[in-house]
Amino acid sequence: MPLSRAIRDARWCRITRMGNNSSSSDDFSQSDESEENGEDGKEVDMTTKSSESGDDDDDDAADRNEMTTLGNGRRSEKSTAWEVDLSDWKPKRTETEPSEPIEERGSSISTSASLPVTITPKTMAERRVMDQRRWFCMCRPQYKKSCGVSSLVSCWNYLYSTLGTGKLRPISQEEALTVLGFEPPFDAIRFGPFTGNVTLMRWFQQLNEAFGCHGKAFYFYKPHGAGRTIGLSSEEALARLKEGLKNENMAFIYHCSNHYFCPIGFEDVPLAPINAYQTSLSDSDIDTWILIGEPSKAHPGIHCKKWTDVCTDLECQNPEYFDIRHTDRGVRTRRTKKVGGNLHGILAFQRLDEASDSKRDLTPSSEDIPDSDPESE
Known part of the structure; x- marks a missing residue:
C-alpha cells in the first residue's frame, strides 16, 4: 500500500471517531493539500484539534503520531507504522540431488577405512x-x-x-x-x-x-x-x-x-x-x-x-x-x-x-678433531 494512502486512511478513521465534525473534514482537506505541497505545519494543527475533543483514543493516536527522530538526525512530523503480511511469501529453494545414491557413494570408499584402529x-x-x-x-x-x-x-x-x-x-x-x-x-x-x-x-x-x-x-x-x-x-x-x-x-x-x-x-x-x-x-x-x-x-x-x-x-x-x-x-x-x-x-x-671412554657408539666415519678450526666459522 502506498505511504500517502496509508496516511489518508489513518486520518479518516480519526476524523470519523470525532463525530463527523465538518470542520475536521475541512482540516483534513487542508492537510491533504499541505501534504502534496510539502507544508508540514497544517498537520500539527489538525492533531491539536483532535486532542481538544477530549477523546482518550484520539489522544493516544496523537501521541503515536508525534514527531520522531530519523536516522540522519532530522525530525519528521509524519509517523506511520504498519504490518506486512508475509504468510503468502515463500522463498524459492533449489534442492540439488546427489549425483549418486548414498549407498553407491559409500561403496567407493576404500575398505581399509572401515577397519578398526589398533595403534597403541x-x-x-x-x-x-x-x-x-x-x-x-x-x-x-x-x-x-x-x-x-x-x-x-x-x-x-x-x-x-x-x-x-x-x-x-x-x-x-x-x-x-x-x-x-x-x-x-x-x-x-x-x-x-x-x-x-x-x-x-x-x-x-x-x-x-x-x-x-x-x-x-x-x-x-x-x-x-x-x-x-x-x-x-x-x-x-x-x-x-x-x-x-x-x-x-x-x-x-x-x-x-x-x-x-x-x-x-x-x-x-x-x-x-x-x-x-x-x-x-x-x-x-x-x-x-x-x-x-x-x-x-x-x-x-x-x-x-x-x-x-x-x-x-x-x-x-x-x-x-x-x-x-x-x-x-x-x-x-x-x-x-x-x-x-x-x-x-x-x-x-x-x-x-x-x-x-674409548668407544664411539653411533659415530659415523669422520675425521678426528683438528687442533684448530680449518675454516673460518
Whole structure:
C-alpha cells in the first residue's frame, strides 16, 4: 500500500471517531493539500484539534503520531507504522540431488577405512619422539651471538645434570663461560668471530675435564667441507639421528646459517591421510620432521623442519646457501669469492662411562678433531 494512502486512511478513521465534525473534514482537506505541497505545519494543527475533543483514543493516536527522530538526525512530523503480511511469501529453494545414491557413494570408499584402529601409545611413541628433558635443558635466552656456547650448555646439562639424564647439578651459561676462561660482562663478548664447530667440541672436552665427566664430541653428519662424513648418505644419517634422539647418552647441535641450535626430537608423518593411525609404515610412506630447540628468544622455542630441508642446507656449497630458519627464501647466493665447501653440519656429543671412554657408539666415519678450526666459522 502506498505511504500517502496509508496516511489518508489513518486520518479518516480519526476524523470519523470525532463525530463527523465538518470542520475536521475541512482540516483534513487542508492537510491533504499541505501534504502534496510539502507544508508540514497544517498537520500539527489538525492533531491539536483532535486532542481538544477530549477523546482518550484520539489522544493516544496523537501521541503515536508525534514527531520522531530519523536516522540522519532530522525530525519528521509524519509517523506511520504498519504490518506486512508475509504468510503468502515463500522463498524459492533449489534442492540439488546427489549425483549418486548414498549407498553407491559409500561403496567407493576404500575398505581399509572401515577397519578398526589398533595403534597403541607405544607404537605412536616410536613415530613421535621428543624427550621433554631435552627441552627443559635448552639454555634460553642466549646472549647476543652466544648461540654456540648456549647450545653447548644445553647439551651438557642434558647429558650430565639432573635437569636431563645425569646426576650432577645443572650449570648456567655464565658458569660455563667462566670455566672456559671468559670474564663478565658476557653480553659484551663478540662470540661470532671465534666460535666454530671445532671450538664447540673442544669446549665440551674442557667442561668434562672441569666437572670430572667423560664423553666424546664428533661430526655426526657433514656432507661437504672440512670434517665431512665420508660415505654417509642422508638416509643413513637420518636413521642414526633418530636412534640418537632416542638415546639418553646422545645430544646434538645443528650448525645452520649463522646460527647454532639443538635437535631434540622428530616426527614421522604419513603421506596419505588414511595412514594417520596405521601401525606399520615404510620409509617411502612418511615424511620426517625434525624438532629443533631454539636458544634465541627472537624465534619460537621449537622449530619443526623437514629432513629434506635440512639436507638442502647441508648439501649446498659456496656461494650458494639455504637458511633453514627461513625456508621460504629458498636457496640463495652470497657475495663471496670462496667456491665450494660448507661449514654447516650436525655435531654429536656423547656421554661415556669411564670404562668405555674409548668407544664411539653411533659415530659415523669422520675425521678426528683438528687442533684448530680449518675454516673460518
